[in-house]
Amino acid sequence: MSARLMLVHAHPDDETSQTGATLARYAAEGRVTLVTCTLGEAGDIVADDLSYLTAETLGEHRLGELHAAMADLGVTDYVRLGGDFAYRDSGMTTDEQGTVHPLDDLHPDCFWRADLLEAATHLVALIRDRRPQVLATYDTVGGYGHPDHVQAHRVAMYAYVLAGTASFRPDLGGAWTVSRVLWTAWDAASVPEMVAVADQLGLSELLTGWFDPGAELPPMFVPHEYIGARVHEQPWAAQVASALGRYRSQVDVDDPWWQFVKVAPDVPRYESFRLAAGVPFPPGEHPATDLFAGLSLDD
Template sequence: MLGAVTADRRLLLVHAHPDDESSQTSATMARYLADGAQVTLVTCTLGELGEILVPEWAHYTPTELGQHRLGEIGDAMNIIGVTDHLFLGGAGRYHDSGMTTDDKGRAAVPAEMPANAFWNADLLEAADLLVEVIRDRRPQVLITYDPHGNYGHPDHIQAHRVAMYATVLAASPSHRPELGAPWEISRVLWNSHNTAMWREAYQIAKDRGIELWPDNERDPDSFGPDPSQVVAVIETGPYLDICRRALANYRSQVDTSQPFWQFFQIVQELPGAGEAYMLGFGRPFPVSDGPASDLFEGLD
């Protein structure tokens, strides 16, 4: 542990795989680093079972892909400016669980997975690894996925479970005092798709002839939560260059010429677009007309 309480405002993000932080929360990390806040990222697996998009790397074994993505996330941290990044329990402690799809095309848990797959992790054991980080960094705000892992990847769901459990245990004076003094996180936010923006971008993509789901028209209202659930949005605009470079740097996982990533770029470029958050736990934001623009609002 670093004993790293370096700023008044402290943010902790818990993500499942290298690249999730860059596709979902890069503007948020860049914004709070620019504001002088402490930003800590915990990644739970090396993403060994991600789909490899580059033919020259298609022969990688899961272990080789994990090592490759270790390099990619290191570069992404440099691009965004994050200096406090760690893997839950150390790099390789938990293996990517992989993902399959059910007959309705929804993300599902695969029938077979490695013995140390994150999905199989003992919840208390994994949460305790995070309790130690929480008590050391003492964040006021924690960001993780919603209970469905946003779109259902088993590792995203598990990251949510571990983060929520660790939040409760970290605050308990009776739980594992040797892991540090109790710390109560003030607010847990669930990063989510910005449904209103996705709806708008979907129409633009269709107008431009970008076929996201050629045989399967989607209901735009199913892209994410009801917009009334979005309690905070961190604008992408000022950090667009950082967001793009951080994501494009994941060459094994992201091909920006593919329809989905073109769509993603349309979303990011919309006026007022931003990373959306729901309130998972803790102190609500002060009442106002729309989503808050500061994740720490009302906590100081």
């Protein structure tokens, strides 16, 4: 009897930058499986001394970063969807309004072009083997819109249905119905707290344009009533900061943005999730403080 959590992420570092505390907590309290869909070959390299890396060598390098980060978070079960290098990072482009789009010139092996059934079938095999009670991934727009995040969402949701369908590919193991599916989210009610944290850190300019009066919030924000559960980051903050620092090719932990969202100590932060499918969170505590709240963990 144990809590088993599976997370589906698009690129190495997404798991730490978005759900690092969640990974560390449930690796300590139960069992965690991380599924990473690509090796991030199209990422922008932020460290000058790593600028020699190319799209052909960055994936291998980021796999090494992933190994080091998972060691910091205590996660031992982490795999790539379909195996290493099965799906390639699709890249992205941003228009003048700041909206993210797929590239016009897509690599033939990129995740955005993956056959949905084929990709989901890889995940079905993992779900049936690991039998997670909770599956977490991105929302319908992939948080900020990266095509690989959107695709990870689609693959995870399709695989959730197929894994529980006994007549679908019985050769991949007995049907397993995940009890609860969660999508990562930001809590709209946390905006004043975010502004206060930015002020506290002297980084107010980071939020310029984000929360203008009358403007819509960025799409990853949802009303507080829809936040089903959240993980308080503070107990895991040191591990998460260390793990994020392993991704030197992608993340400069001294950058104000990363200080604000993940690294600077002693500020309140939560990793929040909305309920997408399955068993509702029990009434009472809202948001729940445990992704498994109210679930039976008997098998």
